Amino acid sequence: MFHLNAGNLFLQDVISLVAILNPVAAAAVMISLLPPETPKVVTDNVALRTARLVFIACLVTLFFGDLIFKIFGININSIKVIGGLVLLVLSLNMINGKLSIGTKHTAEEISEAAEREDIAIVPLGIPVLFGPGVIATVIILKERSGSLFTLALLICAIAVASWITYVVLKNARILMKRLGITGFKIITRIMGLIVGAIASQFIISGVKVLWLKM
Template sequence: MTIVTNLFISLYIKLFFLLTPFFVLSVFLSFIEDMDVIEQRKLAIRVTISVLVIVLTLYFAGNPIFSTLGITLDGFRVGAGSLLFLSAVSLVSGKRTRPEPEDDTDVAVVPLAIPITVGPATIGTLLILGAELGGATERLIGAASLIAACLTVGLMLFVAPALKRVIGSMGLAVLTKITGLILSAMAAQIVFTGVANFLS
C-alpha cells in the first residue's frame, strides 16, 4: 500500500506542475474580469471538464500512437523533453504569453484548455507517461493522479478571485517561475532517460 501511495503522490505532484497551474490561473483571471461570479464558476467547470477529457485521452493514447507511427518511446522522450524544457524557460523568463481566443470558439476549450493548460510539451509528456507505466495497476494509479491533478487545478480556477487576493500578482509571478524551474528539472530527467536508453 505504501508503494501505491508513494507512486500516486509522486505522479500527482509531477502532473500538477506539468499543467502549469499558476500560469493558467493568471490567464484565467484575465478572462473573467468582466464576468459575474456565476459565469466565472461556469467557465472554471467547463475548463476543468475539457482538460480532463483531453489529458485522459492523451494518457491512454500513448502506446497506440507510438506503435502506429513506429516511433520509439526513447526517441519521443528526447523530443518531448526538449519541448518541455523550452516551455519551462518561457515560464521562468516570463515570456510565455496568452494566445488570443478566436471569435467562433469556446474559450474554455481554446485557448484555456488548449494550449494554455495542455500545451505541446504537456501533450508529449502525457503520451510518454501513459506509455511507460507498464502494468494495469500502475496505469490506474497514473490515471487517478492525473484526474486528481486536473481537479486541483479546476478548484483553483473555481476560487480564482479569492486565490488572487491571498497570493497577489507578485506571488503568482513567483510561483509561475518556480513551476518553470521544476519543469526544467523534469525535462532534463526525461531527456537523460531517453539518451541513456539509446546508449545502453
Template sequence: MIVQTFINFYLKTFFILTPFFVLSAFISLTKDFDDTEKKQTAVKVTVGVLISCFIFFLFGKYIFELFGITLDAFRIGAGTILFLSAISMISEKADTKSQNNSRDIAIVPLAIPMTVGPGVIGMLLVTGAEAGTISEKVIIGLAILLAVLSVGIILYLSSSVKRLIGAQGLIILPKITGLFVSAIAAQIIFTGIQNFLHLG
C-alpha cells in the same frame, strides 16, 4: 510503493499542467465575467483538460505503434518541448493579450493549448506507454485525475486565490512552476538519451 508512485505522478502532473501560469491567464481572460460565469468556465476547462489528458494517456502506446516511433526518441522530443515551455514560463508573462470577444474560451485557448500544451501531451504519451500493468495505469490515472481536479479547484476559486496571493504573486508563481517543469523536462531527456545509448 503504491502511495509513493501516486504522489510522484500527482506532483509531476500538477506542475507540468502549470496551474499558476494558467491561473494568471484565466484571471486575465475572464476579467469581464461575473462570478457565476467564471465558475462555469472553470468547470468547462477542468472537463476539457480531463478528457484531453486521458485520451493521450490511454492511447499513447497505439500512437507510437502507428507511427513507428520509439519511446526513447519521443522522450527526448517531448522533454525538449517541455523544457522550452518552462523557459518561456520563466522569462515571459502569460500571453493573454490576444483576447477575442467570444466568451467561450474554456476549451480554446484555456484547456488547449494553455493547460494541455505540447509538453503535457508528450509527458502523457510517454507515461501511458511506460505503464506496463493495469494496476500501474489505474494508480497513474488516479494521480492525473487528482492533479487535474486540483488545477480545476484553483481556477474555480480564482477570485479568492487572486486576493490571497496578489498581483505580484501571479507574476512570481508561474516562474517558480517553470523551474520545477524544467527539472522534470531535463529528467525525461536524460532518461531518453541514457536508454538510447544503452540500446545502441
C-alpha cells in the same frame, strides 16, 4: 512497502502533472479574458468545463497517444527526448516568469476570446493548459506504468490534477487578490524548476537507451 511505493508514485505523478499544467498561470489568463463584472457562477462554469476538458484530453492521450506514435514508427525513447526538450523550453519560460509556450495573444484575439462562450476550450483548455508538454508527459508516464494497478494510479493522478486545476481556476480572482502578480510569478517559477527537473530526467533516460542502441 508496496503501499508506500504506490503512494510515492501517485504523488510524483500528481506533482508532475500539476507543475506542467500550471493552473496558476492559467488562472491569470482566465482573469484577463473575463470582464471584471463576470458573475461568479459564470467563472465557476468556465473553470469546470476547462478542468473537464483537461481530464478528457489527458485520458484520450493516455489510451491513444502512444498508438499514434507507433503508427509512424516513433519509439518511446525518442518521445522522451523530444518531450523532455519541449518541457525544458517550457520550464525556462516559466522560470523567466512567462506563462507558457504559445500563450501569447494579440489584443484582438483576447477580445474575441472574451466574447465567445467556449473560452474554456480555446485558449484556456488548449493550448494554455493542455499543450505538447502535457501530451508528452502523459505518454511517458503511461510507459512507466508496468501494470493495471499503476495505470489506475496514473488515471487517479490525472483526475486529482484536473480537480486541482478546477479549484484554482474557480478561485482565480481570490488568488489574484491574495497573491498579486508577484505571487503568481513566484509560484510559476517554482513550478518551472519542477518541470525542468522532470525534463532532465526524460532527456537523460531517453538518450541513454538510444545511445546504447546505436
